[in-house]
Amino acid sequence: MLEGLMIGLATALSIKNLAMVIGGCLIGTFIGMLPGLGPMSIIAIMIPIAITIGDPSAALILLAGVYYGAIFGGSTSSILINAPGVASTVATSFDGYPLARQGKAGKALTVAAISSFCGGTIGAILLMIFAPMLASVALLFHSAEYFALMVVGLSAIAAFAGTGQVGKAMMMTLLGLIMATVGEGALFNLPRFTGGVMDLQSGFGFITLAMAMFALPEAIFLVLDPARSKSADGGEQSEIKDMRITGAEARQIAPVIGRQSIQGFLIGVLPGAGATIASFLGYAVERNIAPKAEQEQFGKGSIKGLAAPEAANNAACTGSFVPLLTLGIPGSGTTAILLGALIALNVSPGPRLMVDNPQVFWSVIVSMYIGNLILLILNLPLIPYIAKILAVPRTFLIPFILFFTLMGAYIGQNNATELLILVGLGVCATILRFADYPLAPLLIGFILGRMLEDNFARSMQLYDGIGFITARPMTMGLLLVAVFLVFLPGYRARRARLRAAGVADGD
């Protein structure tokens, strides 16, 4: 491990990569602060740039920096104007905004920054310990197990990512998988399902899809409902002054941060869960175990209530890198986009990553430490100035967001038809969001689709048929877990209804 760390340090501390971390964190903070733009949209917009860099370590470092920055920026806008840019910082606004209203915006930002820093750093340490262990187990996996593992990942995402509506999430996952079969696969040199359209010969562009699923609907929602971007009025923004916290306060939040960092990390590792669930759960847990007097404070400006979701969501972000780096299976929309970027850069994440591209793996981990440090020492003092961006009028903001999504899709494919596909898919995605369909499963399905089919095909060829499922106990077991995951939420909902009706007993 020490050897790996050295490789990582050597790679991450080069001038170029340091610039990537700093740049990424700043850009992420900057854009993440804009209300309504989440890390997923930002990373989608940044991908074409990362891909043109060409060096996988640098690209991943840049994107990871953007990711942290965006989460940090999202917390800032939650605290200052009660406008969480991302679902995972909604819990931050519960206590952060009341603090800001009391004139303690500076203190709230400091608490948030320190909690994020600790959450991220503890997460990175845990990642460093767990990822190699998991990867060495994963090296024993066969294509059959990979196939089964991806099925498990996809069903876990469908089961937990939606708003409790497994059917809808399943539909979206399958839609993503179906879209992945369009075009000419690597396996068979036959174009499939192109409907004779030449531009679909190479399939849907991954960047186009990512933009259309996340950035574009967000922008359209901002247009539809001006209340979503509160930047226009700007009157509610509180003055930022006195960013210090006292020793007593530090002692108060230290145990919270410790607990939530670990809990957040573990939640982040699970596919489908991620930062949002981690932050809400962290908030709820801390409120429940707090002494009675402090419990009253939650929601009215408790610094514990602010520290908990912040530590948890940053640790969870780091945790979500574990399945990505060790198994090559993304557990969240954001890591799915990162996976797409890595594939575009000719790096296949998975257990072989640590053997084949150790510098990528370790430099990402080292850059996580550096990124967290930069957020703390560079961004925190800059926050009062960066916060000015919240005053950018939406009449300028929205056209620029739209323009950058267009640019991203165009740079990626260099094809004007791709832009029309982008607009079309964006409209479809918006309609899906109207109907409350989760879109992350679609993108994850799309990205995993090719790999899923490749592994399926390889297993079929090895065992000359479907026999691999019964011949390999591990595959069988994993597939059973997948089935169980899909039916679990439905079973629990039924159970809850029955119990509410007084029918079920004994649990």
Add this chain to the structure above:
Amino acid sequence: MALDRWIALIFLLMCLVYGYTAFFTMDATLPPFMKRNPIWPSTFPKVLAVLGIIASLFVLLGFEKRSGTDKAPDIDYRRLWDYNIGQAVLLLALMALYAVALRPAGFIASTSLFLILGPLILGERRMLVVAVVALIAAVAVWYLVEGVLGIYLRPLPYFMGT
């Protein structure tokens, strides 16, 4: 019928077409040597089509109860006309126009136009500011993409050289 079930219906129809292609038309074009393979290009799509039909029927027939704690949706599509739907449609049209114009009109002209018309659609009326911002942004982005990232974008209209 609520919008989510309409979508499920559309998805069901899509899966039926997709499944029909996978089950009945695709294999005909398969070269004979590939037929000895245990897996065909249509194998995986067949599985997907069947699963897709099951999932869409599940949603369509309303087996899924809405969760009790129904959070307020982001945007209520039933009151779509109360929102700035006109602006949204115009902006989407503008994006499509940009897509069509990008190649023939060149990057700088089409981008400036996009960044001028965009704010105007959203109700910005400070013409001079809009024009200056749009021009600076167009030239700056062009320089970044062409100069720094090294991706070729034709800056000028087609009749003014490459």
